[in-house]
Amino acid sequence: xxxxxxxxxxxxxxxxxxxxxxxxxxxxxxxxxxxxxxxxxxxxxxxxxxxxxxxxxxxxxxxxxxxxxxxxxxxxxxxxxxxxxxxxxxxxxxxxxxxxxxxxxxxxxxxxxxxxxxxxxxxxxxxxxxxxxxxxxxxxxxxxxxxxxxxxxxxxxxxxxxxxxxxxxxxxxxxxxxxxxxxxxxxxxxxxxxxxxxxxxxxxxxxxxxxxxxxxxxxxxxxxxxxxxxxxxxxxxxxxxxxxxxxxxxxxxxxxxxxxxxxxxxxxxxxxxxxxxxxxxxxxxxxxxxxxxxxxxxxxxxxxxxxxxxxxxxxxxxxxxxxxxxxxxxxxxxxxxxxxxxxxxxxxxxxxxxxxxxxxxxxxxxxxxxxxxxxxxxxxxxxxxxxxxxxxxxxxxxxxxxxxxxxxxxxxxxxxxxxxxxxxxxxxxxxxxxxxxxxxxxxxxxxxxxxxxxxxxxxxxxxxxxxxxxxxxxxxxxxxxxxxxxxxxxxxxxxxxxxxxxxxxxxxxxxxxxxxxxxxxxxxxxxxxxxxxxxxxxxxxxxxxxxxxxxxxxxxxxxxxxxxxxxxxxxx
Amino acid sequence: xxxxxxxxxxxxxxxxxxxxxxxxxxxxxxxxxxxxxxxxxxxxxxxxxxxxxxxxxxxxxxxxxxxxxxxxxxxxxxxxxxxxxxxxxxxxxxxxxxxxxxxxxxxxxxxxxxxxxxxxxxxxxxxxxxxxxxxxxxxxxxxxxxxxxxxxxxxxxxxxxxxxxxxxxxxxxxxxxxxxxxxxxxxxxxxxxxxxxxxxxxxxxxxxxxxxxxxxxxxxxxxxxxxxxxxxxxxxxxxxxxxxxxxxxxxxxxxxxxxxxxxxxxxxxxxxxxxxxxxxxxxxxxxxxxxxxxxxxxxxxxxxxxxxxxxxxxxxxxxxxxxxxxxxxxxxxxxxxxxxxxxxxxxxxxxxxxxxxxxxxxxxxxxxxxxxxxxxxxxxxxxxxxxxxxxxxxxxxx
Numbered sequence: 016x017x018x019x020x021x022x023x024x025x026x027x028x029x030x031x032x033x034x035x036x037x038x039x040x041x042x043x044x045x046x047x048x049x050x051x052x053x054x055x056x057x058x059x060x061x062x063x064x065x066x067x068x069x070x071x072x073x074x075x076x077x078x079x080x081x082x083x084x085x086x087x088x089x090x091x092x093x094x095x096x097x098x099x100x101x102x103x104x105x106x107x108x109x110x111x112x113x114x115x116x117x118x119x120x121x122x123x124x125x126x127x128x129x130x131x132x133x134x135x136x137x138x139x140x141x142x143x144x145x146x147x148x149x150x151x152x153x154x155x156x157x158x159x160x161x162x163x164x165x166x167x168x169x170x171x172x173x174x175x176x177x178x179x180x181x182x183x184x185x186x187x188x189x190x191x192x193x194x195x196x197x198x199x200x201x202x203x204x205x206x207x208x209x210x211x212x213x214x215x216x217x218x219x220x221x222x223x224x225x226x227x228x229x230x231x232x233x234x235x236x237x238x239x240x241x242x243x244x245x246x247x248x249x250x251x252x253x254x255x256x257x258x259x260x261x262x263x264x265x266x267x268x269x270x271x272x273x274x275x276x277x278x279x280x281x282x283x284x285x286x287x288x289x290x291x292x293x294x295x296x297x298x299x300x301x302x303x304x305x306x307x308x309x310x311x312x313x314x315x316x317x318x319x320x321x322x323x324x325x326x327x328x329x330x331x332x333x334x335x336x337x338x339x340x341x342x343x344x345x346x347x348x349x350x351x352x353x354x355x356x357x358x359x360x361x362x363x364x365x366x367x368x369x370x371x372x373x374x375x376x377x378x379x380x381x382x383x384x385x386x387x388x389x390x391x392x393x394x395x396x397x398x399x400x401x402x403x404x405x406x407x408x409x410x411x412x413x414x415x416x417x418x419x420x421x422x423x424x425x426x427x428x429x430x431x432x433x434x435x436x437x438x439x440x441x442x443x444x445x446x447x448x449x450x451x452x453x454x455x456x457x458x459x460x461x462x463x464x465x466x467x468x469x470x471x472x473x474x475x476x477x478x479x480x481x482x483x484x485x486x487x488x489x490x491x492x493x494x495x496x497x498x499x500x501x502x503x504x505x506x507x508x509x510x511x512x513x514x515x516x517x518x519x520x521x522x523x524x525x526x527x528x529x530x531x532x533x534x535x536x537x538x539x540x541x542x543x544x545x546x547x548x549x550x551x552x553x554x555x556x557x558x559x560x561x562x563x564x565x566x567x568x569x570x571x572x573x574x575x576x577x578x579x580x581x582x583x584x585x586x587x
Numbered sequence: 588x589x590x591x592x593x594x595x596x597x598x599x600x601x602x603x604x605x606x607x608x609x610x611x612x613x614x615x616x617x618x619x620x621x622x623x624x625x626x627x628x629x630x631x632x633x634x635x636x637x638x639x640x641x642x643x644x645x646x647x648x649x650x651x652x653x654x655x656x657x658x659x660x661x662x663x664x665x666x667x668x669x670x671x672x673x674x675x676x677x678x679x680x681x682x683x684x685x686x687x688x689x690x691x692x693x694x695x696x697x698x699x700x701x702x703x704x705x706x707x708x709x710x711x712x713x714x715x716x717x718x719x720x721x722x723x724x725x726x727x728x729x730x731x732x733x734x735x736x737x738x739x740x741x742x743x744x745x746x747x748x749x750x751x752x753x754x755x756x757x758x759x760x761x762x763x764x765x766x767x768x769x770x771x772x773x774x775x776x777x778x779x780x781x782x783x784x785x786x787x788x789x790x791x792x793x794x795x796x797x798x799x800x801x802x803x804x805x806x807x808x809x810x811x812x813x814x815x816x817x818x819x820x821x822x823x824x825x826x827x828x829x830x831x832x833x834x835x836x837x838x839x840x841x842x843x844x845x846x847x848x849x850x851x852x853x854x855x856x857x858x859x860x861x862x863x864x865x866x867x868x869x870x871x872x873x874x875x876x877x878x879x880x881x882x883x884x885x886x887x888x889x890x891x892x893x894x895x896x897x898x899x900x901x902x903x904x905x906x907x908x909x910x911x912x913x914x915x916x917x918x919x920x921x922x923x924x925x926x927x928x929x930x931x932x933x934x935x936x937x938x939x940x941x942x943x944x945x946x947x948x949x950x951x952x953x954x955x956x957x958x959x960x961x962x963x964x965x966x967x968x969x970x971x972x973x974x975x976x977x978x979x980x981x982x983x984x985x
Contacts, residue, residue, distance in 0.1 A: 020786035020787060020788075020902075020903075020908075020911050020912060020915055021786070021788060022903075024785055024786050024788065025786060025899060025903060025915065027785075028782055028785060028786060028899075028915075028919070029895070029896070029899050032895050032919075032922050032923070032926065033892065033895075033896075035926045035930070036888055036891065036892050036895075036926060036929075038930075038935065039888055039926065039929040039930060039933060039935070040885060040888055042933040042934075042935055043843065043876070043881055043884050043885065043888070043933060044881065046840060046843040046844055046876070046933060047843050047844065047846055047847055047848060047876060047880060047881035047884065048847070048848050048881055050840075050844050051844050051845070051846075051847040051848065053844065054840055054841050054843070054844020054845055055844055055845040055847065057841055057844070058841040058842070058844065058845040058857070058858065059845070061841070061862065
């Protein structure tokens with residue numbers, strides 16, 4: 016027989032080889048079918064470096080579409096350390112362009128990372144110079160930088176956003192979920208050396224921008240308020256000041272000015288007390304302006320009528336072993352005069368006539384001790400104790416605006432309630448939210464909170480408060496050609512060292528509305544620690560007058576005399 | 588039958604067979620076809636695997652493709668040539684070729700002659716190109732073994748007289764290859780030696796004893812070299828050190844896995860972007876897996892299965908024992924190497940440098956494999972083609 020491989024052994028060997036290949040096939044099924052998802056995810060992780068960019072942040076504009084916060088595309092510089100030949104050379108080249116010390120750049124570029132930011136949101140010129148340098152491993156992408164074209168205007172309301180487009184303060188924070196653009200996760204394909212392989216499409220992937228906000232604020236009104244407030248603060252050498260202008264019928268905020276101002280474009284060097292929105296984060300003891308609540312409650316409860324006679328105790332009244340003074344000695348006076356002359360003793364008597372529970376109920380009804388729920392962050396409740404915690408003097412003190420802490424917004428909102436015939440509106444500042452295509456997503460309509468007093472009471476209060484201007488402490492709040500209703504307030508601040516009322520630190524305020532017969536504006540002016548004369552009627556009322564006059568003029572509200580003429584013409 | 592086929596086919600070797608006038612059939616076109624399919628798959632995958640890397644390194648995405656095409660051309664011509672050469676020639680040349688190989692293997696180790704790359708001394712520069720003697724060694728070893736086994740006949744069942752001399756020769760070759768070092772080639776050499784001895788009728792007990800003896804040697808080799816020890820650890824726990832030692836094999840897993848059943852698409856693979864080392868050479872199957880999916884890898888594996896089956900069939904029909912040994916040896920060489928390569932890239936075997944025949948980039952491997960196929964084709968013509976056996980019978984028995 017011919018020698019050679021036997022048939023049996025040939026088959027055995029063939030079988031062994033086939034077994035081997037079968038094992039390979041099974042293994043491939045395991046890897047490519049059974050474990051495919053897991054391995055794919057793992058592979059994707061190493062292939063892709065995700066860099067997230069925010070889509071453009073939504074624009075914020077005033078009620079007439081004037082832009083208050085927008086975005087500008089500015090270059091951001093990044094490095095890909097793995098594709099750098101020499102981090103030190105690159106750092107030295109970049110340093111003069113970016114104005115960053117080369118040692119710091121080199122430290123970043125030596126990190127064991129695939130992607131490092133070298134400088135975010137730099138000037139366009141710097142970006143151009145870098146592109147001219149065209150260094151390997153250094154890239155420039157355009158990012159939206161928040162820009163506030165009007166600088167400090169309305170800054171305390173708008174707030175500002177951070178480097179990554181996250182809202183940090185103000186509306187930027189409160190409406191961040193709307194304003195922030197769709198997060199654009201750009202996937203950079205990379206190879207094992209960490210180099211981005213397909214960097215194209217970085218710019219093409221335009222992410223959906225955020226929603227645009229339209230505010231109730233009127234840029235011009237805001238400008239007037241800020242200008243007058245700055246002047247008043249400077250003139251009176253006050254520590255700070257606040258003005259809120261509101262539409263009584265709707266609760267819409269027309270202006271909200273806080274002094275000192277700040278520029279939201281450059282917040283890095285500032286401390287939080289500069290950007291705190293004092294109009295709703297800070298409380299103060301209102302003093303006499305609080306008498307409007309006592310008066311309205313007394314009228315509504317028929318405890319008093321405008322003509323009720325109240326004895327002024329000749330300027331001195333002892334309650335709970337303490338003495339209450341009036342700055343102007345009064346004998347008998349009408350209840351209207353109590354408010355107009357701002358008699359503490361008269362207000363205390365009205366409060367006592369109401370009693371603790373009723374006064375407390377009205378204080379709550381006017382919105383004190385609770386947030387107005389305006390759509391801004393940081394609002395506080397204020398301080399309003401429940402009657403069980405009141406002392407023996409509390410009833411009198413609270414009636415004249417002591418022992419309570421209120422925010423400027425609460426006070427103007429209470430005044431606006433009287434202006435609006437006794438119906439309290441919820442204050443709001445954003446009127447519309449639109450998507451990137453301009454489609455209306457949300458329209459905020461005026462919202463009634465509750466009826467606080469009857470229309471009759473509100474009417475009576477208006478008459479009394481007009482008297483404050485024509486015949487009382489608020490004479491300087493008068494606006495020629497308009498009927499103004501208002502109330503002055505001068506509160507002693509509590510000296511933090513002694514815990515007693517200071518004789519030198521005051522808060523002067525004026526809160527009112529105009530035109531009294533058909534209010535278009537409710538406004539509060541507060542000056543914190545004005546030097547020299549500190550009476551609200553002296554320091555705050557003139558600001559009310561100046562702002563009110565300009566705003567009414569701007570809004571084209573007819574003067575009383577022209578209305579009279581028009582009515583007279585109609586009669587003919 | 589032969590003449591009818593020859594008449595209908597215009598293949599060059601059919602004309603040759605007519606010209607020689609001998610009782611020959613045409614070369615096996617199924618084997619030729621499967622070889623060429625694998626080589627073409629190789630061209631595509633080599634290009635896909637290397638284009639980006641080559642573009643970066645040589646500013647020429649086609650750098651590796653052009654060379655592979657050239658080598659394929661050379662290999663194809665040599666395959667045509669060898670398919671026409673009476674394979675019994677190799678029997679006569681087996682000893683001189685063996686001597687030649689020993690010389691080349693020594694030369695490659697001489698620092699002034701051999702070229703080292705990646706810590707191994709495997710290349711001999713030949714002017715325009717360099718060759719890897721180890722690739723040729725595998726084929727020469729098969730030829731030598733086939734000649735030896737034919738000569739020994741039944742004596743292979745004896746240990747001292749039959750098995751041992753062959754083992755000494757193969758051991759010598761393996762030792763030289765191991766010095767390069769090239770463990771992959773040694774493994775294939777061992778596989779082929781044992782396989783052919785088994786075919787020749789060597790006692791299984793001898794082979795098993797041999798295997799037992801090999802265990803301490805392998806252990807010594809593996810544990811004596813830090814990089815092999817590392818590879819073994821990596822093989823046992825690939826994910827443990829995925830960023831360093833386990834990088835290659837875990838990257839291979841990721842390539843297979845992200846391909847899934849249907850692949851990410853030709854050219855779309857990401858693993859070749861420096862993640863998967865040797866994507867165009869040893870780990871080309873992983874790239875096939877990524878880009879063409881399980882469908883692709885299964886087809887490649889099945890092509891090799893077909894190659895092995897066909898190769899054995901051709902060899903079994905050879906008229907002389909030498910042809911049968913040679914045919915099966917070559918089949919075993921190519922199939923075994925494919926098997927080991929696939930085992931390595933799928934993580935079933937520890938990593939060792941070994942190409943996937945026909946598919947991987949590499950001139951020496953491709954050309955030698957194609958020459959092997961040429962010999963197989965030559966054997967395929969020589970099967971019992973109807974005519975009475977004999978004629979060349981004198982060569983059968985020495």
